[in-house]
Amino acid sequence: MSYQIELRHLTYFNVLAEELHFRKAAERLFISQPGLTRQIRQLEILFGALLFERGKRFVRLTDAGRFLKAETDILFSQLDYIRVQLKKIGEGKRAALRIGFIGSAAQTVIPDILYRLNRKHPDIDVSLNELPNDAQVTALLDNKLDFGFVRQQQAPAGLSLQKISEEPFALVVPAKHPVHAKNFRSLRQFEKENFILFGRDYSNDYYQLVMSIFSDCNFIPRVHHQTVNALTIFKLVEKGMGVAIVPASLKKGYDIPVRFIELNRIRQRSQLSLLWNPASRNPGIEALLELTR
Template sequence: MELRHLNYFQAVAEELNYRKAAERLFISQPGLSRQIKQLEEEMGVQLFERDRKHVELTAAGAYFKREVDFILNHLEITQKQIQEIAQGKEGELRIGFLGSASNQVLPDLLQKLNSRFPKINTSLEELSNQIQVEMIQKDKLDLGFVRLASVPEDLEMRAVYRDTFSLVVPADHPISVDTFQSVGQYSDESFILFSSDYSNFYYEQILGICRDAGFSPRIKHKSVHALTIFRLVENGLGVAIVPTSLKEGYELNVRFMEIPAITQFTELSLIWKPENRNPVLGKVLSLI
Protein backbone atom coordinates (compact mmCIF):
# COMPACT_ATOMS: atom_id res chain seq x y z
CA MET A 1 0.00 0.00 0.00
CA GLU A 2 1.32 3.41 -0.97
CA LEU A 3 0.21 6.94 -0.20
CA ARG A 4 -1.27 7.30 -3.68
CA HIS A 5 -3.67 4.45 -2.90
CA LEU A 6 -5.04 6.45 0.04
CA ASN A 7 -5.43 9.57 -2.10
CA TYR A 8 -7.21 7.57 -4.79
CA PHE A 9 -9.47 5.90 -2.26
CA GLN A 10 -10.37 9.24 -0.62
CA ALA A 11 -11.30 10.77 -3.98
CA VAL A 12 -13.62 7.88 -4.91
CA ALA A 13 -15.11 7.80 -1.39
CA GLU A 14 -15.92 11.51 -1.58
CA GLU A 15 -17.19 11.58 -5.16
CA LEU A 16 -18.82 8.12 -5.19
CA ASN A 17 -18.24 8.31 -8.92
CA TYR A 18 -15.18 6.85 -10.65
CA ARG A 19 -15.32 9.22 -13.61
CA LYS A 20 -15.47 12.34 -11.44
CA ALA A 21 -12.78 11.00 -9.10
CA ALA A 22 -10.49 10.20 -12.06
CA GLU A 23 -10.97 13.71 -13.46
CA ARG A 24 -10.17 15.19 -10.06
CA LEU A 25 -7.00 13.10 -9.83
CA PHE A 26 -5.99 13.68 -13.49
CA ILE A 27 -5.72 9.95 -14.19
CA SER A 28 -7.71 7.59 -16.42
CA GLN A 29 -10.82 5.91 -15.09
CA PRO A 30 -9.57 2.36 -15.84
CA GLY A 31 -6.29 3.21 -14.10
CA LEU A 32 -8.16 4.42 -11.03
CA SER A 33 -10.29 1.27 -10.96
CA ARG A 34 -7.13 -0.87 -11.04
CA GLN A 35 -5.60 1.10 -8.16
CA ILE A 36 -8.72 0.66 -6.01
CA LYS A 37 -8.82 -3.06 -6.81
CA GLN A 38 -5.15 -3.34 -5.78
CA LEU A 39 -5.97 -1.62 -2.50
CA GLU A 40 -8.90 -3.94 -1.83
CA GLU A 41 -6.72 -6.97 -2.55
CA GLU A 42 -4.01 -5.61 -0.25
CA MET A 43 -6.57 -5.00 2.52
CA GLY A 44 -8.39 -8.27 1.94
CA VAL A 45 -11.80 -6.55 2.04
CA GLN A 46 -14.28 -4.95 -0.35
CA LEU A 47 -14.36 -1.20 0.16
CA PHE A 48 -17.03 -0.27 -2.40
CA GLU A 49 -20.30 -1.72 -3.61
CA ARG A 50 -20.52 -0.81 -7.27
CA ASP A 51 -22.52 -1.43 -10.41
CA ARG A 52 -22.90 0.51 -13.65
CA LYS A 53 -25.00 3.24 -12.01
CA HIS A 54 -24.02 3.45 -8.36
CA VAL A 55 -20.95 3.44 -6.13
CA GLU A 56 -21.40 3.09 -2.35
CA LEU A 57 -19.02 2.53 0.53
CA THR A 58 -19.28 -0.78 2.34
CA ALA A 59 -19.29 -0.72 6.16
CA ALA A 60 -15.55 -1.46 6.05
CA GLY A 61 -15.08 1.26 3.45
CA ALA A 62 -16.92 3.86 5.56
CA TYR A 63 -14.69 3.06 8.54
CA PHE A 64 -11.58 3.16 6.34
CA LYS A 65 -12.60 6.56 4.96
CA ARG A 66 -12.66 8.09 8.44
CA GLU A 67 -9.20 6.74 9.12
CA VAL A 68 -7.84 7.84 5.74
CA ASP A 69 -9.24 11.35 6.27
CA PHE A 70 -7.41 11.49 9.59
CA ILE A 71 -4.14 10.12 8.15
CA LEU A 72 -4.02 12.47 5.15
CA ASN A 73 -5.02 15.47 7.24
CA HIS A 74 -2.38 14.63 9.83
CA LEU A 75 0.26 14.34 7.10
CA GLU A 76 -0.74 17.77 5.82
CA ILE A 77 -0.49 19.22 9.34
CA THR A 78 2.88 17.56 9.87
CA GLN A 79 4.20 19.02 6.63
CA LYS A 80 3.09 22.50 7.71
CA GLN A 81 4.63 22.01 11.15
CA ILE A 82 8.05 20.98 9.84
CA GLN A 83 8.00 23.93 7.43
CA GLU A 84 7.25 26.24 10.36
CA ILE A 85 10.09 24.70 12.38
CA ALA A 86 12.50 24.95 9.45
CA GLN A 87 11.62 28.65 9.13
CA GLY A 88 12.31 29.26 12.81
CA LYS A 89 8.65 29.38 13.77
CA GLU A 90 7.07 27.27 16.47
CA GLY A 91 3.84 26.15 14.81
CA GLU A 92 0.28 27.04 14.01
CA LEU A 93 -2.92 26.88 16.06
CA ARG A 94 -6.21 26.66 14.16
CA ILE A 95 -9.08 28.26 16.08
CA GLY A 96 -12.78 28.30 15.31
CA PHE A 97 -15.04 30.78 17.08
CA LEU A 98 -18.48 32.31 17.32
CA GLY A 99 -18.75 36.05 16.72
CA SER A 100 -19.37 36.77 20.41
CA ALA A 101 -15.99 35.26 21.32
CA SER A 102 -14.22 37.91 19.27
CA ASN A 103 -15.28 40.69 21.65
CA GLN A 104 -13.46 39.65 24.81
CA VAL A 105 -12.38 36.03 25.22
CA LEU A 106 -10.51 35.53 21.95
CA PRO A 107 -8.56 38.82 22.05
CA ASP A 108 -7.50 38.05 25.64
CA LEU A 109 -6.25 34.61 24.61
CA LEU A 110 -4.34 35.97 21.60
CA GLN A 111 -2.67 38.65 23.75
CA LYS A 112 -1.52 35.99 26.23
CA LEU A 113 -0.38 33.79 23.36
CA ASN A 114 1.64 36.57 21.74
CA SER A 115 3.24 37.37 25.09
CA ARG A 116 4.14 33.82 26.14
CA PHE A 117 4.65 32.09 22.77
CA PRO A 118 5.41 34.75 20.13
CA LYS A 119 6.47 32.11 17.58
CA ILE A 120 3.04 30.47 17.50
CA ASN A 121 0.90 31.63 14.58
CA THR A 122 -2.89 31.42 14.61
CA SER A 123 -5.44 30.73 11.90
CA LEU A 124 -8.91 32.04 12.85
CA GLU A 125 -12.27 31.09 11.33
CA GLU A 126 -15.69 32.32 12.41
CA LEU A 127 -17.88 29.21 12.22
CA SER A 128 -21.13 27.82 13.58
CA ASN A 129 -21.17 25.54 16.61
CA GLN A 130 -21.80 22.34 14.64
CA ILE A 131 -19.17 23.00 11.99
CA GLN A 132 -16.59 23.65 14.71
CA VAL A 133 -17.43 20.33 16.36
CA GLU A 134 -17.12 18.46 13.07
CA MET A 135 -13.84 20.13 12.10
CA ILE A 136 -12.27 19.45 15.50
CA GLN A 137 -13.32 15.80 15.27
CA LYS A 138 -11.64 15.62 11.85
CA ASP A 139 -8.49 17.40 13.17
CA LYS A 140 -9.08 20.36 10.88
CA LEU A 141 -9.33 22.72 13.88
CA ASP A 142 -7.41 22.61 17.16
CA LEU A 143 -9.71 24.73 19.34
CA GLY A 144 -13.27 26.00 19.14
CA PHE A 145 -15.30 28.58 21.04
CA VAL A 146 -18.93 27.44 21.12
CA ARG A 147 -22.24 27.81 22.93
CA LEU A 148 -23.41 24.22 23.43
CA ALA A 149 -24.89 22.20 26.27
CA SER A 150 -22.70 19.20 25.46
CA VAL A 151 -20.28 17.81 22.87
CA PRO A 152 -19.54 14.28 21.58
CA GLU A 153 -17.62 11.96 23.91
CA ASP A 154 -14.38 12.25 21.93
CA LEU A 155 -14.15 15.99 22.67
CA GLU A 156 -13.45 17.96 25.85
CA MET A 157 -15.36 21.10 26.81
CA ARG A 158 -14.54 23.79 29.38
CA ALA A 159 -16.69 26.84 30.14
CA VAL A 160 -14.59 30.01 29.87
CA TYR A 161 -17.10 32.87 30.04
CA ARG A 162 -20.56 33.22 31.60
CA ASP A 163 -22.78 35.87 30.06
CA THR A 164 -26.16 37.46 30.74
CA PHE A 165 -28.81 38.14 28.11
CA SER A 166 -29.77 41.57 26.80
CA LEU A 167 -32.67 42.87 24.78
CA VAL A 168 -31.69 44.81 21.65
CA VAL A 169 -34.16 47.46 20.44
CA PRO A 170 -34.01 50.42 18.06
CA ALA A 171 -32.36 53.45 19.70
CA ASP A 172 -35.58 55.45 19.48
CA HIS A 173 -37.83 52.75 20.99
CA PRO A 174 -40.32 54.31 23.48
CA ILE A 175 -39.42 51.88 26.28
CA SER A 176 -36.17 53.20 27.77
CA VAL A 177 -33.61 51.68 30.09
CA ASP A 178 -35.31 53.43 33.01
CA THR A 179 -38.76 51.99 32.23
CA PHE A 180 -37.59 48.51 31.15
CA GLN A 181 -38.68 45.90 33.70
CA SER A 182 -39.43 42.69 31.80
CA VAL A 183 -39.26 41.11 28.37
CA GLY A 184 -43.04 40.81 28.72
CA GLN A 185 -43.29 44.51 27.86
CA TYR A 186 -42.33 43.47 24.32
CA SER A 187 -44.82 40.62 23.91
CA ASP A 188 -46.51 42.36 20.95
CA GLU A 189 -43.24 43.02 19.11
CA SER A 190 -41.71 40.99 16.28
CA PHE A 191 -38.59 39.13 17.36
CA ILE A 192 -35.36 38.58 15.44
CA LEU A 193 -33.46 35.58 16.79
CA PHE A 194 -30.33 33.61 16.18
CA SER A 195 -31.40 30.61 14.13
CA SER A 196 -31.61 27.23 15.85
CA ASP A 197 -28.83 26.23 13.40
CA TYR A 198 -26.57 28.53 15.44
CA SER A 199 -27.33 26.49 18.58
CA ASN A 200 -30.56 24.68 19.32
CA PHE A 201 -29.80 24.84 23.06
CA TYR A 202 -29.28 28.60 22.86
CA TYR A 203 -32.46 29.01 20.77
CA GLU A 204 -34.49 27.13 23.39
CA GLN A 205 -33.05 29.37 26.12
CA ILE A 206 -34.39 32.44 24.33
CA LEU A 207 -37.83 30.87 23.98
CA GLY A 208 -37.67 29.99 27.68
CA ILE A 209 -37.01 33.62 28.64
CA CYS A 210 -40.14 34.65 26.74
CA ARG A 211 -42.25 31.80 28.14
CA ASP A 212 -41.22 32.76 31.68
CA ALA A 213 -42.43 36.29 30.91
CA GLY A 214 -45.83 34.91 29.92
CA PHE A 215 -45.80 34.95 26.13
CA SER A 216 -44.58 33.10 23.04
CA PRO A 217 -42.45 35.34 20.80
CA ARG A 218 -43.63 36.18 17.32
CA ILE A 219 -40.45 35.30 15.41
CA LYS A 220 -40.23 37.32 12.22
CA HIS A 221 -36.62 36.82 11.15
CA LYS A 222 -33.71 34.49 11.97
CA SER A 223 -30.01 34.73 11.24
CA VAL A 224 -26.72 33.16 12.36
CA HIS A 225 -24.89 36.50 12.19
CA ALA A 226 -25.09 39.10 14.96
CA LEU A 227 -24.48 42.04 12.62
CA THR A 228 -27.41 41.00 10.44
CA ILE A 229 -29.66 40.80 13.50
CA PHE A 230 -28.55 44.22 14.72
CA ARG A 231 -29.09 45.78 11.28
CA LEU A 232 -32.64 44.43 11.19
CA VAL A 233 -33.30 45.82 14.68
CA GLU A 234 -31.77 49.15 13.68
CA ASN A 235 -34.21 49.35 10.77
CA GLY A 236 -37.24 48.77 12.98
CA LEU A 237 -37.98 45.21 11.87
CA GLY A 238 -38.16 43.80 15.40
CA VAL A 239 -36.29 43.34 18.67
CA ALA A 240 -33.72 40.70 19.61
CA ILE A 241 -32.35 38.83 22.62
CA VAL A 242 -28.59 38.22 22.53
CA PRO A 243 -25.64 37.62 24.89
CA THR A 244 -24.78 40.90 26.62
CA SER A 245 -21.14 40.70 25.50
CA LEU A 246 -22.24 41.26 21.90
CA LYS A 247 -22.85 44.93 22.61
CA GLU A 248 -19.10 45.51 22.31
CA GLY A 249 -17.59 46.21 18.92
CA TYR A 250 -20.66 47.45 17.02
CA GLU A 251 -21.38 51.09 16.24
CA LEU A 252 -25.07 50.86 15.40
CA ASN A 253 -28.20 52.86 16.17
CA VAL A 254 -29.58 50.29 18.64
CA ARG A 255 -29.98 50.10 22.43
CA PHE A 256 -28.83 47.15 24.59
CA MET A 257 -30.72 46.54 27.84
CA GLU A 258 -29.67 43.73 30.15
CA ILE A 259 -32.70 41.60 31.04
CA PRO A 260 -33.31 41.68 34.80
CA ALA A 261 -34.50 38.89 37.13
CA ILE A 262 -34.14 35.87 34.82
CA THR A 263 -32.58 32.50 35.61
CA GLN A 264 -31.15 31.93 32.15
CA PHE A 265 -27.53 32.67 31.32
CA THR A 266 -25.31 31.66 28.47
CA GLU A 267 -21.82 30.18 28.59
CA LEU A 268 -19.09 30.39 26.01
CA SER A 269 -17.08 27.17 26.12
CA LEU A 270 -13.76 26.03 24.75
CA ILE A 271 -13.72 22.64 23.02
CA TRP A 272 -10.84 20.50 21.79
CA LYS A 273 -9.96 16.91 20.99
CA PRO A 274 -7.67 15.29 23.60
CA GLU A 275 -6.17 13.02 20.93
CA ASN A 276 -5.10 16.02 18.85
CA ARG A 277 -1.34 15.67 18.27
CA ASN A 278 -0.57 19.30 17.42
CA PRO A 279 2.26 20.07 19.89
CA VAL A 280 1.13 23.70 20.13
CA LEU A 281 -2.26 22.77 21.61
CA GLY A 282 -0.99 21.73 25.04
CA LYS A 283 0.88 25.01 25.49
CA VAL A 284 -2.19 27.05 24.62
CA LEU A 285 -4.56 25.11 26.89
CA SER A 286 -2.41 26.13 29.83
CA LEU A 287 -3.28 29.78 29.08
CA ILE A 288 -7.05 29.34 29.21
Protein backbone atom coordinates in the same frame (compact mmCIF):
# COMPACT_ATOMS: atom_id res chain seq x y z
CA MET B 1 4.38 -10.75 -5.77
CA SER B 2 3.21 -9.35 -2.45
CA TYR B 3 2.92 -5.58 -2.65
CA GLN B 4 2.30 -3.08 0.09
CA ILE B 5 -0.58 -0.67 0.42
CA GLU B 6 0.60 2.83 -0.43
CA LEU B 7 -0.98 6.24 -0.09
CA ARG B 8 -1.23 6.21 -3.88
CA HIS B 9 -3.77 3.40 -3.65
CA LEU B 10 -5.81 5.27 -1.09
CA THR B 11 -5.72 8.54 -3.04
CA TYR B 12 -6.91 6.79 -6.18
CA PHE B 13 -9.57 4.96 -4.24
CA ASN B 14 -10.75 8.18 -2.68
CA VAL B 15 -11.18 9.94 -6.00
CA LEU B 16 -12.87 6.96 -7.62
CA ALA B 17 -15.20 6.70 -4.65
CA GLU B 18 -16.27 10.26 -5.38
CA GLU B 19 -16.51 9.99 -9.16
CA LEU B 20 -17.78 6.40 -9.34
CA HIS B 21 -16.47 6.39 -12.89
CA PHE B 22 -13.08 4.98 -13.83
CA ARG B 23 -12.37 7.22 -16.81
CA LYS B 24 -13.42 10.43 -15.06
CA ALA B 25 -11.54 9.53 -11.91
CA ALA B 26 -8.43 8.68 -13.93
CA GLU B 27 -8.74 12.04 -15.67
CA ARG B 28 -8.94 13.87 -12.35
CA LEU B 29 -5.84 11.99 -11.22
CA PHE B 30 -3.97 12.72 -14.46
CA ILE B 31 -3.38 9.04 -15.15
CA SER B 32 -4.84 6.62 -17.67
CA GLN B 33 -7.90 4.50 -17.02
CA PRO B 34 -6.13 1.10 -17.17
CA GLY B 35 -3.61 2.32 -14.62
CA LEU B 36 -6.39 3.22 -12.23
CA THR B 37 -8.17 -0.08 -12.81
CA ARG B 38 -5.04 -1.96 -11.88
CA GLN B 39 -4.30 0.02 -8.73
CA ILE B 40 -7.84 -0.35 -7.47
CA ARG B 41 -7.81 -4.07 -8.04
CA GLN B 42 -4.51 -4.30 -6.20
CA LEU B 43 -6.00 -2.41 -3.27
CA GLU B 44 -8.95 -4.78 -3.17
CA ILE B 45 -6.61 -7.75 -3.11
CA LEU B 46 -4.45 -6.17 -0.42
CA PHE B 47 -7.42 -5.40 1.82
CA GLY B 48 -9.07 -8.72 1.02
CA ALA B 49 -12.38 -7.03 0.34
CA LEU B 50 -14.32 -5.89 -2.72
CA LEU B 51 -14.55 -2.09 -2.64
CA PHE B 52 -16.54 -1.36 -5.79
CA GLU B 53 -19.39 -3.15 -7.42
CA ARG B 54 -18.81 -2.99 -11.17
CA GLY B 55 -22.03 -3.26 -13.09
CA LYS B 56 -22.21 -3.37 -16.83
CA ARG B 57 -22.90 0.32 -17.02
CA PHE B 58 -22.23 1.63 -13.50
CA VAL B 59 -19.79 1.58 -10.58
CA ARG B 60 -21.03 1.54 -6.99
CA LEU B 61 -19.42 1.45 -3.57
CA THR B 62 -19.80 -1.73 -1.56
CA ASP B 63 -20.33 -1.57 2.21
CA ALA B 64 -16.61 -2.08 2.63
CA GLY B 65 -15.97 0.72 0.13
CA ARG B 66 -18.27 3.10 1.93
CA PHE B 67 -16.48 2.36 5.18
CA LEU B 68 -13.08 2.89 3.60
CA LYS B 69 -14.17 6.17 2.04
CA ALA B 70 -15.09 7.57 5.43
CA GLU B 71 -11.81 6.37 6.90
CA THR B 72 -9.58 7.68 4.10
CA ASP B 73 -11.26 11.08 4.30
CA ILE B 74 -10.15 11.23 7.91
CA LEU B 75 -6.74 9.79 7.15
CA PHE B 76 -6.01 12.42 4.54
CA SER B 77 -7.17 15.24 6.74
CA GLN B 78 -4.76 13.96 9.38
CA LEU B 79 -1.96 13.85 6.87
CA ASP B 80 -2.72 17.45 5.96
CA TYR B 81 -2.55 18.32 9.62
CA ILE B 82 0.79 16.55 10.00
CA ARG B 83 2.15 18.40 6.98
CA VAL B 84 1.16 21.79 8.36
CA GLN B 85 2.51 21.10 11.84
CA LEU B 86 5.77 19.65 10.54
CA LYS B 87 6.35 22.63 8.32
CA LYS B 88 5.91 24.94 11.31
CA ILE B 89 8.10 22.89 13.62
CA GLY B 90 10.75 22.64 10.90
CA GLU B 91 10.78 26.43 10.75
CA GLY B 92 11.49 26.60 14.46
CA LYS B 93 7.91 27.19 15.51
CA ARG B 94 6.52 25.02 18.25
CA ALA B 95 3.14 24.38 16.73
CA ALA B 96 0.29 25.80 14.71
CA LEU B 97 -3.00 26.40 16.46
CA ARG B 98 -6.19 26.62 14.45
CA ILE B 99 -8.68 28.62 16.48
CA GLY B 100 -12.35 29.05 15.68
CA PHE B 101 -14.57 31.67 17.24
CA ILE B 102 -18.07 33.03 16.98
CA GLY B 103 -18.45 36.54 15.68
CA SER B 104 -19.76 37.86 18.97
CA ALA B 105 -16.51 36.93 20.75
CA ALA B 106 -14.24 38.77 18.36
CA GLN B 107 -14.47 42.09 20.20
CA THR B 108 -14.12 40.90 23.75
CA VAL B 109 -11.81 38.19 25.06
CA ILE B 110 -10.22 36.83 21.90
CA PRO B 111 -7.85 39.72 21.18
CA ASP B 112 -6.63 39.71 24.77
CA ILE B 113 -6.02 35.96 24.88
CA LEU B 114 -4.22 35.96 21.54
CA TYR B 115 -2.04 38.85 22.61
CA ARG B 116 -1.01 37.06 25.80
CA LEU B 117 -0.47 33.79 23.95
CA ASN B 118 1.77 35.41 21.40
CA ARG B 119 3.78 37.26 24.03
CA LYS B 120 4.35 34.16 26.12
CA HIS B 121 4.77 31.72 23.22
CA PRO B 122 5.94 33.53 20.12
CA ASP B 123 6.82 30.13 18.67
CA ILE B 124 3.18 29.18 18.29
CA ASP B 125 1.51 30.15 15.04
CA VAL B 126 -2.15 31.00 15.27
CA SER B 127 -4.71 30.95 12.50
CA LEU B 128 -8.17 32.36 13.18
CA ASN B 129 -11.45 31.34 11.66
CA GLU B 130 -14.87 32.81 12.33
CA LEU B 131 -17.38 29.94 12.41
CA PRO B 132 -20.89 29.31 13.74
CA ASN B 133 -21.13 27.49 17.05
CA ASP B 134 -22.03 24.00 15.87
CA ALA B 135 -19.70 24.17 12.90
CA GLN B 136 -16.88 24.60 15.38
CA VAL B 137 -17.98 21.50 17.26
CA THR B 138 -17.85 19.30 14.17
CA ALA B 139 -14.58 20.87 13.05
CA LEU B 140 -13.07 20.08 16.45
CA LEU B 141 -14.24 16.48 16.26
CA ASP B 142 -12.81 16.15 12.73
CA ASN B 143 -9.50 17.61 13.86
CA LYS B 144 -9.90 20.57 11.55
CA LEU B 145 -9.71 22.95 14.49
CA ASP B 146 -7.70 22.94 17.72
CA PHE B 147 -9.80 25.39 19.73
CA GLY B 148 -13.26 26.83 19.51
CA PHE B 149 -14.70 29.85 21.28
CA VAL B 150 -18.41 29.17 21.56
CA ARG B 151 -21.48 30.33 23.44
CA GLN B 152 -22.57 27.23 25.26
CA GLN B 153 -22.15 25.83 28.71
CA GLN B 154 -22.15 22.08 28.20
CA ALA B 155 -19.32 20.16 26.58
CA PRO B 156 -20.48 18.12 23.58
CA ALA B 157 -19.58 14.42 23.66
CA GLY B 158 -15.89 13.96 22.97
CA LEU B 159 -14.84 17.53 23.70
CA SER B 160 -13.62 19.33 26.78
CA LEU B 161 -14.97 22.69 27.83
CA GLN B 162 -13.64 25.54 29.89
CA LYS B 163 -15.62 28.56 30.93
CA ILE B 164 -14.07 31.82 29.80
CA SER B 165 -16.54 34.48 30.84
CA GLU B 166 -20.16 35.09 31.66
CA GLU B 167 -22.34 38.09 31.01
CA PRO B 168 -25.99 39.08 31.14
CA PHE B 169 -28.24 39.05 28.13
CA ALA B 170 -29.57 42.29 26.74
CA LEU B 171 -32.70 43.26 24.88
CA VAL B 172 -32.13 45.22 21.72
CA VAL B 173 -34.92 47.61 20.80
CA PRO B 174 -35.18 50.47 18.28
CA ALA B 175 -33.78 53.78 19.55
CA LYS B 176 -37.18 55.43 19.84
CA HIS B 177 -39.00 52.45 21.32
CA PRO B 178 -41.34 53.33 24.22
CA VAL B 179 -39.71 50.75 26.51
CA HIS B 180 -36.34 51.66 27.99
CA ALA B 181 -34.19 50.55 30.94
CA LYS B 182 -36.25 52.64 33.42
CA ASN B 183 -39.74 51.44 32.57
CA PHE B 184 -38.79 47.90 31.61
CA ARG B 185 -40.53 45.37 33.84
CA SER B 186 -40.85 42.09 31.97
CA LEU B 187 -40.51 40.54 28.56
CA ARG B 188 -44.29 40.37 28.53
CA GLN B 189 -44.22 44.03 27.52
CA PHE B 190 -43.13 42.73 24.09
CA GLU B 191 -45.99 40.33 23.59
CA LYS B 192 -46.96 41.96 20.33
CA GLU B 193 -43.42 42.32 19.01
CA ASN B 194 -41.40 40.02 16.85
CA PHE B 195 -38.27 38.47 18.37
CA ILE B 196 -35.23 38.14 16.15
CA LEU B 197 -33.16 35.25 17.44
CA PHE B 198 -30.42 32.92 16.29
CA GLY B 199 -31.87 29.76 14.79
CA ARG B 200 -31.67 26.38 16.43
CA ASP B 201 -29.33 25.12 13.70
CA TYR B 202 -26.78 27.74 14.70
CA SER B 203 -26.37 26.27 18.16
CA ASN B 204 -28.94 24.08 19.82
CA ASP B 205 -27.46 24.77 23.24
CA TYR B 206 -27.66 28.54 22.84
CA TYR B 207 -31.13 28.31 21.34
CA GLN B 208 -32.49 26.37 24.28
CA LEU B 209 -30.93 28.79 26.73
CA VAL B 210 -32.63 31.76 25.10
CA MET B 211 -35.93 29.93 24.83
CA SER B 212 -35.76 29.14 28.55
CA ILE B 213 -35.79 32.87 29.23
CA PHE B 214 -39.25 33.02 27.69
CA SER B 215 -40.53 29.86 29.33
CA ASP B 216 -39.39 31.23 32.69
CA CYS B 217 -41.89 34.08 32.35
CA ASN B 218 -44.57 31.79 30.89
CA PHE B 219 -44.67 33.55 27.62
CA ILE B 220 -44.48 32.18 24.11
CA PRO B 221 -43.00 34.87 21.86
CA ARG B 222 -43.41 35.40 18.18
CA VAL B 223 -40.02 34.37 16.90
CA HIS B 224 -38.23 35.15 13.70
CA HIS B 225 -35.05 33.11 13.41
CA GLN B 226 -31.97 34.46 11.79
CA THR B 227 -28.59 32.83 11.50
CA VAL B 228 -26.63 35.94 10.78
CA ASN B 229 -24.20 38.20 12.56
CA ALA B 230 -24.78 40.82 15.19
CA LEU B 231 -24.62 43.77 12.82
CA THR B 232 -27.44 42.40 10.69
CA ILE B 233 -29.56 41.80 13.75
CA PHE B 234 -29.06 45.39 14.89
CA LYS B 235 -29.98 46.64 11.45
CA LEU B 236 -33.17 44.59 11.50
CA VAL B 237 -34.04 45.97 14.93
CA GLU B 238 -33.33 49.50 13.76
CA LYS B 239 -35.64 49.04 10.79
CA GLY B 240 -38.42 48.02 13.16
CA MET B 241 -38.50 44.35 12.20
CA GLY B 242 -38.64 43.41 15.87
CA VAL B 243 -36.57 43.23 19.03
CA ALA B 244 -33.64 40.92 19.79
CA ILE B 245 -31.94 39.23 22.70
CA VAL B 246 -28.15 39.09 22.54
CA PRO B 247 -25.21 38.88 24.96
CA ALA B 248 -24.81 42.32 26.51
CA SER B 249 -21.20 42.81 25.44
CA LEU B 250 -22.28 43.04 21.81
CA LYS B 251 -23.16 46.66 22.29
CA LYS B 252 -19.49 47.52 22.26
CA GLY B 253 -17.95 48.14 18.91
CA TYR B 254 -21.06 48.92 16.91
CA ASP B 255 -22.54 52.28 16.14
CA ILE B 256 -26.15 51.60 15.30
CA PRO B 257 -29.08 53.63 16.68
CA VAL B 258 -30.56 50.86 18.81
CA ARG B 259 -31.12 50.75 22.56
CA PHE B 260 -29.79 48.01 24.86
CA ILE B 261 -31.68 46.96 27.96
CA GLU B 262 -29.64 44.65 30.16
CA LEU B 263 -31.55 41.70 31.56
CA ASN B 264 -29.87 41.59 34.93
CA ARG B 265 -32.70 40.09 36.90
CA ILE B 266 -33.13 36.85 34.97
CA ARG B 267 -31.17 33.73 35.90
CA GLN B 268 -29.94 33.06 32.35
CA ARG B 269 -26.58 34.48 31.46
CA SER B 270 -24.58 34.00 28.30
CA GLN B 271 -21.44 31.97 28.82
CA LEU B 272 -18.47 32.12 26.51
CA SER B 273 -16.54 28.85 26.58
CA LEU B 274 -13.41 27.40 25.16
CA LEU B 275 -13.79 24.00 23.52
CA TRP B 276 -11.04 21.59 22.51
CA ASN B 277 -10.53 17.97 21.70
CA PRO B 278 -8.73 16.25 24.57
CA ALA B 279 -7.60 13.52 22.15
CA SER B 280 -5.55 16.04 20.18
CA ARG B 281 -1.80 15.87 20.56
CA ASN B 282 -1.10 19.43 19.48
CA PRO B 283 1.58 20.74 21.85
CA GLY B 284 0.10 24.23 21.58
CA ILE B 285 -3.07 23.16 23.34
CA GLU B 286 -1.47 23.01 26.77
CA ALA B 287 0.02 26.45 26.23
CA LEU B 288 -3.32 28.12 25.56
CA LEU B 289 -5.14 26.25 28.32
CA GLU B 290 -2.50 27.37 30.77
CA LEU B 291 -3.28 30.99 29.95
CA THR B 292 -7.01 30.66 30.41
CA ARG B 293 -7.15 29.05 33.83
